[in-house]
Amino acid sequence: MAAVWQLKGAFLMLLADACTEYVFSCKVRRLSEKTIDNYRKQILYWNRYLDEVCDVQEVEKVRPIHIKNFIILKEKDKRKPAYINDLLKAYRSFFNYCVEEEYIDESPLAKVKNVKEPRVIINTFTLTDIKKMLDYYSGADYLSVRNRAILAALFDSGIRCAELMSLTDDKVREDYMLIHGKGDKERVVPKSPFLSKCMIRYQRTRESYFAGKLPPQGYTFLSKTGKKLTHEAVAKIVRNASRAAKVDRSVRASPHTCRHTFAQLQLKDGIDLYTLSRLMGHENIAITQRYLRGMKDDSILQEGNKHSPLMRL
Template sequence: MNWDQCKKGYETYLRLEKSLSQNSVSAYMNDINKLTTFLTSEYKNITPKEVKLEHLRAFVEWMSSNNVSPRTQARTISGTKSFFKFLLMENVIEADPTTLLESPKIGRKLPDILTPDEIDQIIDAIDLKKPEGVRNKAIIEALYSCGLRVSELVNLKISNLHFEEEYIVVEGKSEKERMVPISVKAINDIKDYVEKYRVNLNVSADSEDILFLNRRGRQLSRVMIFTIIKGLADKVKLNKNISPHTFRHSFASQLIEGGADLRAVQEMLGHESILTTEIYTHLDQDYLKDTVNRHHPRS
């Protein structure tokens, strides 16, 4: 198999056997394309069978010399290992050259969070006189109330809203569904959006069950959500790097600071590993001190 055949087979494997989302598949394939471009340019006519550890280490050194961040390097190396494991499984190669390939050590970067007051400032900055203002308010409340990923928000379906029971069904990564509680405030804002904005749209046939739509009655894009939030953040002049994920991070952090069980938060966020959820436990010193005082036998 040549490189193109290997990559095509790997992409099919990610889609069908691993059931990854389109965004995840694209990210993996983008990294593998970088790898194969480097290998074929540096080592003319090299085949998948001929790749050895030294070739991959040269690729890692190339990334470092081009100022690729350690976090991006680690992600790319992880994808490279997955790719060659697939080739080994398919008997394209006889030995895995990535076995001794090391990833750079990276620290955990704690993103900014928003306080409830700051979130209120952002919501107050929405111009509700504009038709899309009602929609944008519902979007912010849904992100913050449910801790959604931006991809989960834009794919949220009307048929998955269970307002009577105060929960929604979220389709997360790898098409896994989970139930997430939703606040009464978010419910009311979503109902307001549906009754005042969505009902007046000429909804396209492929978006009839999608909750949040643009002016043309089609599903909102991820980029549009980023644009909405960036515009509001600039308007209130908060000195923080704000994105849709900031609301998810704030949701989790404030739950844990309020005493929520880490495993409950893990379930609501849709994390496979609780280690991923632990990044949200950057609690303030007063909370940590209070926890020790209340629970440690020597306190």
Template structure:
């Protein structure tokens, strides 16, 4: 088996068996490309089934010398391990050469989080005399009010919106579905957007079910959401580095600071592991001190 055939089989495995998104699949395939780049650079004629642990150790040393960051190295090693797991599952190899390869220790950086006042300032900075800002206000209310990923926001469908039950049905990573509550403020501005903007648009075929549309009557792009938020940050003089994901971080942090159960937040965010959700437990010392003073029996 050559590398081209192995990559093709791996791609099908990621798509069909693991149900990964196109972006995730491309990231995994780039990891395998790094192996072939290294083999070419070191003039090694090794196929995927004959690669040894020493080859992978030499690869790690090579990317180290190239100056690859620890986080990127960890991502690469994760991709390589997934590739050899696939080969094992297909019974193409008996032993995994990546088994003893360890990812470098990485320091998990806490994401920037906005305060409630900063969130309100951003949303209130929208000039609602412009029709697109009525839509933008509804979108930001949903982003913050339900903690969605940007891809989940742009793919949100009317058929998955249940205002009577106050829930959204979200299809997240790996095509996994979850139910997420939606707040009154978000529902209020979706209704205003539907009535004042969307119902007057000419909607392009195939886009009828998407909640949020651009001027041409088609689904919004991720880039457009980023630009809307960047423009609002400039307008309000916000110096923090923010993106659509910042609203998701803020949603989770504010819930946990308010006393929400970690498992409930995990479910709403669609995290597979609770360790991913635990990053949002970075409560400041003043908040912890106040909590102890308020609730501890000795205080």
């Protein structure tokens, strides 16, 4: 299979072949299957546009004007800035790969800026909400004890849903957890005494429930049949507790909102962005700053007053 066209003595790399190479490179980097699949679909979407609208099929022929016209087209279609920026992120990563492989000298997206996104306030759970949600699972049966431990882990560590589902017993230590995160990276997250208590009770209940016949995979949190939990199952745990606690409907009842809640409560308690970035497993501090921007104005005012330099005189 030829990966290039020869034109006037120069070899041109086909976008389709470069995409295939890039996907393979993502697998070598051990990105998650979900991330790789999203990148592949987004890049193919771009390539289809370039082929059908711009009559461009080669990497070297893509120009910044093609990208900018695409952005304008999506804005006319009333697509949200976050959606457009997500597509740009994928294509920017793709063309950075093409530069690394020396198919081109500079990415056509190098001077293309992201679309300005409106400031989004993400409503999070309050401390009262958290207490009521935990109390909802106060029973002594296996599912109640498990669900309480899951909620405690989500709120106490900021763990992603996928990370929680893949957590294994050997990664749960006495006062911390080793979380296997995105990009095959592992990070250390402390466990509060509250979470430790919930986890000890859960593990003891789990041993009794399965009568010493735990599945060999070693996953910490198991379904009632001993299988690895699904994202839908964890989301249902959060959703049911939120409904029972009568949480305000403006708060999206999801595992990711638990993560946002963790981040914002940590920021309110005065944690620095670098430490929070490490705890949450972010690639860079810019991602963590989004949680700071998502805080409500009244929270910012309260924190500003609390840490006023003149109040220390």
